[in-house]
């Protein structure tokens with residue numbers, strides 16, 4: 001795929017996002033490429049995966065491809081949405097996936113990064129959670145990804161302000177593992193990956209799967225789930241949802257009326 005590169009060396013795989021014109025937006029084609037690479041690396045029994053963008057990017061990923069969001073009256077983030085596939089594939093991959101970041105990370109890309117097992121960021125990195133900026137009803141498993149990354153107070157700050165959070169603050173809050181100078185981040189990340197690759201892969205795989213199952217073990221009653229789905233439908237059927245998508249495409253600030 002022209003906007004994605006992948007390679008496997010000594011048990012350490014690398015997937016590089018390279019679609020600068022669209023700021024590495026995670027559209028169906030990009031996600032299909034990443035998931036395809038992960039399938040190949042699982043078959044090749046990779047011991048670790050580094051997920052990165054081309055060196056020196058200002059934008060690591062602009063998140064979900066907004067051009068691929070439904071205009072209205074359809075759940076924009078349902079089970080089969082490409083971004084949902086990507087998050088599940090990263091979570092189910094039987095070896096650590098390490099996000100190596102430079103530049104800004106937006107919306108669904110922030111969730112994708114938080115679904116990774118380890119996060120190494122350059123000092124210029126920022127994270128934004130953007131559903132409220134677009135009028136999008138985020139989905140339950142997506143909110144759980146955020147909740148598993150940080151405290152509910154921090155998740156509320158990210159979700160309710162939609163403001164980018166700096167790598168330094170994210171590290172201070174425990175949302176990411178390391179902040180490393182841009183000129184050292186590649187050596188640091190691959191040293192980390194190679195160290196993991198020398199350890200017992202079966203032991204690591206089972207611990208990753210245990211942590212995935214335990215972190216997803218949140219009781220929710222059928223009534224609770226149906227209530228959330230009903231609330232989400234109100235949002236994606238709303239004029240605000242249409243306004244958010246339209247404003248993005250018209251490159252203007254959205255004017256939300258709460259209806």
Ligand code: LCV
Pocket residue numbers: 021022023025059061062063064065066067069106107108109129130131132133134136138
């Ligand atoms: C499609 C894009 C995108 C994009 N999709 O460059 O989490 S949720 O619920 O919100 C979820 C639904 C989600 O993830 O939504 C997407 C959230 N993402 C954002 O809010 C970030 C949107 N992008 C931006 O704010 C800017 O593009 C940044 C700050 C990332 C980069 O700004 P910069 O000035 O460098 P442009 O904005 O000029 O973008 C370059 C091209 O990439 C397209 C954008 O439309 C433009 O296309 P054209 O050259 O055809 O005008 N683009 C950017 N982000 N998420 N397309």
